[in-house]
Amino acid sequence: MSAPLAPRFSPPPLIDWAGIRADFPLIAGQDLIYFDNAASSQKPKVMLQAMEEMLSHSYANVHRGVHSLSQKATDQYEAARKTVARFINAADEAEVVFTSGATDSINTIAFSFGEAHIQPGDEILLSGMEHHANIVPWQLMAQRKGAVIKAIPVLDNGSLNLESLDALMGPKTKLLSLVWVSNSLGTVNPIPYIVQKAHAYGIPVLVDAAQAAPHMPLDVQAIDCDFMVFSAHKMCGPTGLGVLYGKRALFENLPPYRGGGDMIDRVSFEKTTFQGLPFRFEAGTPHILGAIAFAAVLDYLSNIGLGHIEERERQLSHSLRSQLKADFPQIQLIGTAPDSVSVVSFLLKGHHPLDVGVLLDNQKVAVRTGHHCCQPLMDRFGIPGTVRASLAFYNTEEEIQRFLLALRKTIHLLR
Ligand code: PLP
Numbered sequence: 001m002s003a004p005l006a007p008r009f010s011p012p013p014l015i016d017w018a019g020i021r022a023d024f025p026l027i028a029g030q031d032l033i034y035f036d037n038a039a040s041s042q043k044p045k046v047m048l049q050a051m052e053e054m055l056s057h058s059y060a061n062v063h064r065g066v067h068s069l070s071q072k073a074t075d076q077y078e079a080a081r082k083t084v085a086r087f088i089n090a091a092d093e094a095e096v097v098f099t100s101g102a103t104d105s106i107n108t109i110a111f112s113f114g115e116a117h118i119q120p121g122d123e124i125l126l127s128g129m130e131h132h133a134n135i136v137p138w139q140l141m142a143q144r145k146g147a148v149i150k151a152i153p154v155l156d157n158g159s160l161n162l163e164s165l166d167a168l169m170g171p172k173t174k175l176l177s178l179v180w181v182s183n184s185l186g187t188v189n190p191i192p193y194i195v196q197k198a199h200a201y202g203i204p205v206l207v208d209a210a211q212a213a214p215h216m217p218l219d220v221q222a223i224d225c226d227f228m229v230f231s232a233h234k235m236c237g238p239t240g241l242g243v244l245y246g247k248r249a250l251f252e253n254l255p256p257y258r259g260g261g262d263m264i265d266r267v268s269f270e271k272t273t274f275q276g277l278p279f280r281f282e283a284g285t286p287h288i289l290g291a292i293a294f295a296a297v298l299d300y301l302s303n304i305g306l307g308h309i310e311e312r313e314r315q316l317s318h319s320l321r322s323q324l325k326a327d328f329p330q331i332q333l334i335g336t337a338p339d340s341v342s343v344v345s346f347l348l349k350g351h352h353p354l355d356v357g358v359l360l361d362n363q364k365v366a367v368r369t370g371h372h373c374c375q376p377l378m379d380r381f382g383i384p385g386t387v388r389a390s391l392a393f394y395n396t397e398e399e400i401q402r403f404l405l406a407l408r409k410t411i412h413l414l415r
Contacts, residue, residue, distance in 0.1 A: 058073050
């Protein structure tokens with residue numbers, strides 16, 4: 001098994017990107033340059049319309065009512081689950097659980113898998129570029145169960161040290177939980193290769209796709225991961241909603257994480273029995289409106305084509321990266337892995353990222369500054385944080401040029 005090479009660019013398809021930008025009310029026709037998409041993306045009109053439609057015509061609680069309105073709402077909520085299953089190519093929609101976000105999804109598996117499978121001395125393998133959401137839940141579980149956390153090291157260019165995998169994986173390794181696309185560096189990890197490698201050791205894999213799902217086609221069966229998580233709000237959908245995919249064989253035998261309504265089969269004071277997938281992991285009233293609006297957004301993204309979205313975002317971020325590299329000797333790029341998408345992280349030498357962010361904001365440029373919830377990664381590079389520009393398909397080359405002008409002015413002001 002050899003590590004895959006970085007993909008090559010192909011010519012852009014003919015798509016009406018200007019028309020697509022017009023679908024986003026907050027940025028259409030505005031002079032705000034919104035380059036903070038990795039934190040949360042903007043919302044298309046179809047999402048607002050789906051919410052209005054649902055609230056005006058089909059709103060009720062789900063799974064509980066015999067009345068027609070509740071059944072209508074239930075049908076739409078369950079149709080949304082099917083849409084997500086199609087979007088990620090799950091074998092069965094019961095493998096798709098709605099959560100409150102990627103963080104909640106990881107906490108669910110960390111707790112449940114920990115309860116079912118972890119003994120003192122067992123190891124959980126992460127990587128040095130994880131978001132805190134994919135570190136802290138495992139630490140909490142490890143403290144409870146006496147497990148040990150290990151991490152795949154990060155190389156100087158911001159890619160993973162794949163040569164360390166064999167030394168890190170062994171009979172004690174009970175799960176690998178790994179980010180697909182780094183939210184701080186934009187590095188795209190070779191997930192299919194790593195999953196194959198982990199499976200050769202009998203290790204199940206959770207893929208944190210929070211920054212991959214917005215930018216590339218997902219196929220959980222092709223990747224063959226055991227769990228995958230992502231958040232709707234980073235892919236043009238609503239906040240407060242996330243997805244937890246789990247391959248049935250492993251997922252259906254895990255114990256529940258939260259207790260309450262919807263996840264029970266029968267309750268008595270002596271004993272409670274639980275539902276199967278997916279309801280076992282959906283305690284309480286779910287985010288009905290969010291799931292239905294998210295399904296409308298997924299259809300919208302699928303109509304554009306995730307492959308086209310990926311192509312465009314790779315081109316935009318490649319353009320930004322190469323111009324920063326060629327024309328700004330004062331800028332240090334953090335993360336120069338051969339394969340990256342959307343995120344461009346950098347430092348202005350001699351200046352704190354926060355100062356750069358504030359001066360850019362004064363020029364109507366929204367970027368993120370700080371540690372991006374990746375403090376171990378910042379420690380690895382010995383820096384307090386970075387300035388992060390993260391692009392989406394509705395951004396434009398013209399915005400990149402205006403961003404670079406604003407950056408020049410910032411450098412001038414800080415001189
Ligand atoms: N994982 C990654 C890679 C992320 O970038 C984020 C958020 O930035 C998360 C997990 C957590 O997502 P959320 O806050 O939506 O739960």
